[in-house]
Amino acid sequence: MPTQVDTLLHARWVIPVDLERSILEHHSVAINQGKIIAIMPSDQAKQTYQGHQELELDNHALMPGLINAHGHAAMSLFRGLADDLPLMTWLEKHIWPAEGQWVSPDFVRDGTRLAIAEMLQSGTTCFSDMYFYPDVCAEVASEHKVRAQVCCPILDFPTPWASNAEEGIHKAIEVHADFRHNPLINIAFGPHAPYTVSDEPLKKIASYREELQIPVQMHVHETAFEVTEAEKNGPRPIARLEQLGLLGPDFQAVHVTQVNDEDRKILAKYQVNVVHCPESNLKLASGFCPVHELQQAGINVALGTDGAASNNDLDMFGEMQNAAQLAKAVSGNAAALPAYEAIAMATINGARALGIDDVTGSLEIGKAADIIALDLDQLTALPVYNPVSQLVYTRMADKVQHVWVNGEQLVKDKQLTQFDTDQLKQKAREWGAKILAGERND
Template identity: 45%
Template sequence: MNEPADLLIYARWVIPVEPARAVLHHHAVAVRFGRIAAVMPSDLARRTVDAARVVELPEHALIPGLVNLHTHAAMNLLRGIADDLPLMRWLQEAIWPAENKHVSHSFVREGTLLAAVEMLRGGITTCSDMYFHPDAAAEAFDLAGMRARVGIVLIDVPTSYAADADDYLRKGFAARDHWKNHPRIGFTVAPHAPYTVSDANLRRAQTLAHELDLPLHIHIHESEGEIRNSLAAHGMRPLARLAKLGVVADNMVGVHAVHLDAQEIELLAGHGASVAHCPTSNMKLASGIAPVAQLLAAGVRVGLGTDGAASNNRLDLFQEMRHAALLAKVGSKDATAVPAHAALHMATLAGAEALGLGAEVGSIVPGKRADLCAVDLGDALMRPCFDPISHLVHVAGREHVSHVWIDGEIRVAEGVALLQISDKELLRIATVWQTKLAN
């Protein structure tokens, strides 16, 4: 008797990410109850599996859904509002004033919804978000059907969202309590950065993260100015300060990590901390080139993030894979640094593991959630194709994503997002906010 399946996907190539470098030619993935039931040769699947739904992808690569390890999703509404400025001027002169004036529950919900659609259409099935009003962000990710880890933001500075650290945490944990049993929505503890959070609150954030078994998500060493200011204010570099406070640990996801010395790389490796590398944002803000080749050589887990659309302008992990690979080569002057399979690993399994989701998503392995992305490599402009992994990183773009599944449920088909909200309504939302922000 044949094995039953809810969904059976036949692909020209299945790239499971585990084991590394594996490319399975003419294979099929069977899905049952939202999880990967089997990965097998196509001819065997045709003989032994009875599926309720069958999808044929004759010229496609089937890969795990991409994991965006760092974004500020609601900032899609601020896309392009302040280009071509260095980091601190960008924050102080443009972004923070706009946020203080406009950020609200509806701003975050609607901006996050726009971001979720953009990410889904680009093959991103999971993201780690850091922004105000986490309850509103969770609503949007839920509506879009995405998997997300939403940050419980902590900042010492009062904003339109919260008055002080206690207020940030109270509101953030209220959102977590509301969503705690949701199958796709989880949370991180997200102190913004060492330069915006006091010693006491950094300790407090890590204590809460450990007690609740949550990742700790924090910007670190993004700019040289950040390091100079830390030396002046604390007599030590930010990572040394975080280590002294007990923040550097195996649950920490350090975002950016551009300016690291050899000792700091060893510190991260020794504590099992992860890094969210955001190459496009780092280039656009002229922050520098993160030492990714050295981090990987030291055994540090490195995932990829887009950052927000205000400092990148697109939430596109295909772009980040390509930029990560190329920047690592030029930064280390080593053409072998970050080969294509390593870049794909960074965009999938490494990000999942950093969020504590490695047993659930990030690779095409039986038992894991069926978060999958199909990339069409059949166009004449994509041929010849000697190595589909190389093509995914150096040739294909998000426009080649044809299908996306989360928990085995279709979210994108033939490049079109299948949502409870129409493109017309999304355009209306974007237009309304553009008008507000322009005044």
């Protein structure tokens, strides 16, 4: 008698992103109580298990859900508001004033929902966020059953969420306590950047991080300007963060486009994780993260989209393709960041960066069933010699057909199961009209 399981998926290809970087053909994945309990040849699986839900995915590749390791979800409501500008002009003249005028718990709720919907439809099952009202973001993520790391923003100056860094740190600790038992949500400190947070709050974060085991994510060495400005009065930002005791395996440095030998040694010594955001770096002309060089030094590199205001989408497949191509161009080596490694960056490396690789990031027995199924039987994906090549080098986000998080199906036949799409669109239109008209929403 076959054993009953919740879900049994029979796939043409399974890309588990295991250590061996396998590609399994005609294999099945058995899911029970949210976890992967077996991966085996389909013939054998059909004898062994019977699924309450059972899908024949004859033309599909199954892979781990993607992990977007850096973003600002609610900024989806600013998508396309200001383009074609360098980082500091974009921030100071456009984004910060718009945030001052519009950001509220309602803005964050509606913007985060819009972002989660976009991410799920394009295969992202876990995201890291850094934005105001992180408690609202964590609530929304939890309500929609996606996995998230929510970084509480900490800046020296007043923001819509906290009047200074001190208050930001205290509120972050409270949010951490509120969500500590939520299996899908992790709370992190999000000191914005070396140029927006001074030494004293950074030291406090370092000590609380130790005591409470809260990870830290920060924009670091995003542009050459950031580094040269810092060098006028002291050490380079990475060296300063080392002196302040902030670096460690639970530190996630976002961007890192400026790296000298000393920086690279420090990052490797402390096992710092780097989150590469190629499209945002390209669009803001921030520079190029030397991914190949960092990986050669043994540094874990994950992948993120950054916010939709500087991208302007949250498509991790697009990010993967850009990362693979840029790594080759930047290192002058076409063998740099091969396709399977680009997939690893968007999955297991992301899980490692966020400290959740024991739970997700690969399809392995005992891990959560965070799985996506892509239909490769499409004009833009045929013929298939190697599905991994298709997943990285051809247009893929529109081929995501099914998505499960923790065994729960959140996208079914391309439709979101937990969202009213019309309502989402309506909200996005309303915010767009209001922001465009420059009317304050009281």
